[in-house]
């Protein structure tokens with residue numbers, strides 16, 4: 631029931647996603663870069679004041695165009711079979727990698743793909759099945775508690791209401807937005823660590839908190855692109871605009887990025 635099982639072939643998908651992105655980055659100069667030189671940030675323009683103002687709409691549109699051309703149908707890399715298993719996977723993914731979560735959830739979801747079955751499994755056995763994931767004791771406790779709430783208050787279904795999702799144990803604003811986006815196709819932008827970093831660097835939206843960045847992205851993103859932007863930025867942050875060593879020389883939007891610490895490309899632009 632519910633969601634398609636397209637993400638179950640995960641090892642192949644994970645690899646192809648990464649390879650796809652890197653390939654797209656490598657061929658960026660062949661992909662029809664139509665941005666004008668005036669959009670390229672110069673060292674003198676990279677003041678904090680310049681970065682604080684709303685980004686130039688033409689630059690933003692070109693960034694979105696390139697992400698879309700490189701990956702027209704972006705998807706989450708978390709494996710799930712229905713909205714409930716997606717919710718569990720997102721709760722487990724806090725401070726953990728999608729690959730690590732997927733490894734644990736494959737056998738878990740084979741026996742517990744509904745709130746009732748999760749309650750039947752019980753906290754102790756759940757802990758044992760997810761013990762490779764950080765904070766597994768707290769997460770197991772939250773998953774059992776949210777399963778109980780889903781059974782008691784929502785007829786065993788995952789609600790399609792962000793506020794209701796957000797009120798579940800272990801599920802904050804980010805989790806609620808991811809579930810709304812991925813399970814229900816809503817135009818929700820969930821700001822995780824990757825999106826927070828990438829949005830501040832480029833910048834698309836500058837903020838000191840995820841909520842500020844979410845609000846900034848909401849303002850500049852056309853409704854029709856919000857769903858996909860969430861995934862584009864996560865993938866970009868995961869495979870290219872990495873926290874410690876961003877691959878700026880392979881970046882699809884390097885000439886549009888105004889990050890002052892961007893290596894070498896700054897010199898080229900000057």
Ligand code: SF4
Nearest residue numbers: 871876878881884887
């Ligand atoms: S140029 Fe570098 S810092 Fe800017 S978005 Fe690309 S990878 Fe990130």
